[in-house]
Amino acid sequence: MPVHVIADTAQKLATLRAMLDGHHAVTSELLSGTNKRCSGSDAVVVTADLRVVENIAALKETFGKLGHVGKRIFLIDQKERLYTVQAYALGATRVLISPVKQANLLAQLVDRKPCETSPKDAFDGAREAAQAGAIAIGAMFSAVLSGKPIDVRGAKGAAGGIADNIAEDGLSSWLETVRRHHEGTYQHCLLVTGIAVDFGLSLGMAKRDIERLYSAAMFHDIGKAKIPLAILDKPGRLDAEERAQIETHPAAGYDVLRGNTSISPEILDAVRHHHEFLDGSGYPDALCDASISDIVRVLTISDIFSALIEQRPYKPTMPREQAYEIVRGMRGKLEMPLVAAFRDVALNR
Ligand SMILES: [Fe+2]
Ligand SMILES: [Fe+2]
Missing domain, CATH: 3.40.50.2300 (Response regulator)
Incomplete structure (x- = not known):
């Protein structure tokens, strides 16, 4: 070549x-x-x-x-x-x-074929939306690192572009495009946003709730800007100290966003609680059952599934079927009727 x-x-x-x-x-x-x-x-x-x-x-x-x-x-x-x-x-x-x-x-x-430049197809739209999303996520991380204000409107606009692309071209071309062209935390945030949007659409959620959902997904891991890359990108298992550091990211994200008047309480709640489980075994607040909102439940399932199917340099991509089986095995932690509804998103869409 x-x-x-x-x-x-x-x-x-x-x-x-x-x-x-x-x-x-x-x-x-x-x-x-x-x-x-x-x-x-x-x-x-x-x-x-x-x-x-x-x-x-x-x-x-x-x-x-x-x-x-x-x-x-x-x-x-x-x-x-x-x-x-x-x-x-x-x-x-x-x-x-x-x-x-x-x-x-x-x-x-x-290993990967050059991207088609013509004719224009689903992958072009996905690629443009993913690039805009990556720029918005990068800008947010940069802002957190440098202590500057976050461009909330820009991030929501980019997430809206992702939602439009998913609604138009479906989830599969999105997953393929993002995994092919983006890395690490950016890839993860783009995948979670796309999957959460598609999950919301499949559930018939109202437009306003979809908007809340994709905004929450875009912002959900912003606290990771405070975590060293050596930990975020570490291949293999984290030790106890590293895990403790990773587990600070939901509260760190909450702290970064909470003074911002453009961030609604629902989004703020989702950023802080996307690692909570129904049985109280999650973090940072060990919430249980009814204290975990619907939007958080949807986001958490999307987040776990995304992490499983991510493309990382040091591990092969897990097939969607296998990832769904792992999510399905988290009985007690996730809402099972929601997990059942997620099956179509995970496997077919
Ligand atoms: Fe997270
Ligand atoms: Fe995440």
Whole structure:
């Protein structure tokens, strides 16, 4: 496959070339250079310091000419998660956190077909909605990290776009698109939002409740912005201390959002309580039965199912049937008539 690599330093360029040469037909350019030879490539791989204004401007110009390239993979520094939103805003279809293993990068390039640019189909709509959603989620995480106000309207608008896409094209193309193009917590939030919307639609919920549901889904894990990536992205089991830290995220999200007048009490409640279970074994408040609202019950089922079917670099994607069986096995914790109603969403839609 012809691959074009772009970097802001000669050293980064050489490293990238060394990873890809021998596997792909590689062309390359320095961001500051004048020798642009990207025509005919199926994929572009970029590594550059996105804090540098000149790099952003140069990438915008380069990407303006790369509309035909289906794969635009960015490698960004793991300490700088703020870069992720910038990468998606520049048109990334995939963001990998560096240092990246060669096998990982090659897998991203080889295993997936380039995105269709025409004719326009369900995947195009899903891709646009997912990209807007990823940008909104990234902006929220950036705001939390930097102590700036959260763009609630922007996030709700992006979630509304996701809801429109699900209503129009169904859940399956959404799941496939999000898992193909998005990573980690962003992927999770996009999946939960899509699944919650589809669940709400299948239940015949009123438009207003669907709006509450997708907003709650977009915001539900915002407290994870406070958790180190090393814990969020850790392959395998967490130890007790790491688990305790993860379990702070619902209350942290609640604290971040509670002063915001654009966030309704129902959404705030869903953010705080999406890890509560009917038998009182959840967190952070060990709520039971009637004190868990309907919207939270729907969100929790969507959240658990999403986490099971996520695409992670270190584990294969769990089939939807197997994930549903696990949800169905959580008797006592989840509302079983709701879980039964969820079957069609999980398996067929
Ligand atoms: Fe969560
Ligand atoms: Fe979640």
